[in-house]
Amino acid sequence: MRLHMLAVALLGVASLPGPIQAQEPEQREFASANPREDYRHGRILKIETIGGEKLEGTVVRVDRKTNQMFLRTSPGAAPTAVVLKDIKTANVAVKQETRMVPDEKNPTRLVSTTVKTSVETPEIQQIVIYNGNKKSVSYIGASLSPGERSRLSELETTENEMSRLDVLSKVQDQVLVNDLAIQEGQRRHQELMNDLLWKQVPPGGYATSLMQTPYTEFTSLIPFMPYTYGYTGPIRTKFIESNYPSTPVPFVRVGATVFPNLPVAPDALTKARQSYVTAQSRAIFENGQLVAVIDN
Numbered sequence: 001m002r003l004h005m006l007a008v009a010l011l012g013v014a015s016l017p018g019p020i021q022a023q024e025p026e027q028r029e030f031a032s033a034n035p036r037e038d039y040r041h042g043r044i045l046k047i048e049t050i051g052g053e054k055l056e057g058t059v060v061r062v063d064r065k066t067n068q069m070f071l072r073t074s075p076g077a078a079p080t081a082v083v084l085k086d087i088k089t090a091n092v093a094v095k096q097e098t099r100m101v102p103d104e105k106n107p108t109r110l111v112s113t114t115v116k117t118s119v120e121t122p123e124i125q126q127i128v129i130y131n132g133n134k135k136s137v138s139y140i141g142a143s144l145s146p147g148e149r150s151r152l153s154e155l156e157t158t159e160n161e162m163s164r165l166d167v168l169s170k171v172q173d174q175v176l177v178n179d180l181a182i183q184e185g186q187r188r189h190q191e192l193m194n195d196l197l198w199k200q201v202p203p204g205g206y207a208t209s210l211m212q213t214p215y216t217e218f219t220s221l222i223p224f225m226p227y228t229y230g231y232t233g234p235i236r237t238k239f240i241e242s243n244y245p246s247t248p249v250p251f252v253r254v255g256a257t258v259f260p261n262l263p264v265a266p267d268a269l270t271k272a273r274q275s276y277v278t279a280q281s282r283a284i285f286e287n288g289q290l291v292a293v294i295d296n
Helices: 002-014 146-200 238-243 268-280
Strands: 029-032 044-049 054-063 068-072 080-083 087-102 110-118 125-131 134-140 283-286 289-293
Touching: 054 080, 054 289, 134 146, 146 268, 146 289
Parallel strands: none
Antiparallel strands: 029 087, 044 054, 044 087, 054 068, 068 080, 087 110, 125 134, 283 289
């Protein structure tokens, strides 16, 4: 038994990995770049300018108005501007992918083939969280410069604030509709109560305890008069006092109790939208996706 345990222990020691070796940086494969397809965000380019300057990095954005490409040569560094017409050669990082394509001889049959595609590394990741009808976004850009991260944080804050106020505004509208419905129900309740009180008084002017009523006897004389909305006169019947109070039910706006953040200031949502538009003006979108922010 001991020999068996010793053999297992020796086998376990022999299977332990050796010293951890430092991993060498990944060797990328480059191919000639196509300006129309590869001069876009996320592509990894290795370029040489007419002046002999060599740069390698990730394309942040391309400004067609100024004919400039902004290249990030290292994480956390500000993008370097390169004039497009000054680029002598450009190579893009590629990777091999296995795809299924129709066979040339038999199109109904799929065959595997290896193709080279450009490496794409987006710098900004967007996380969207929905909690019911509430939406919150979070942007992650670890490779951005400090100034760009500040702009990205500003965009995230303004967008979330606008979404929060938009939800509260919709809730406030719904609360107002519900409160008006409650008020209408209370008004109808008071009308029915007044109608009931009207029917309890005979046309003679005074009612006595000898009056026939299906509810109960009056305990005092009640002068005959129309009972209108809000009447608070002397009602002295046990049934009415216990079931139909003479004063209207006070109207309570439930919205202010259930939603303490209401009401929303009328111009709060407008200001939040303006702040978001201002922050969004410094953002660059491609195909509806946030790809870069401008720090200037």
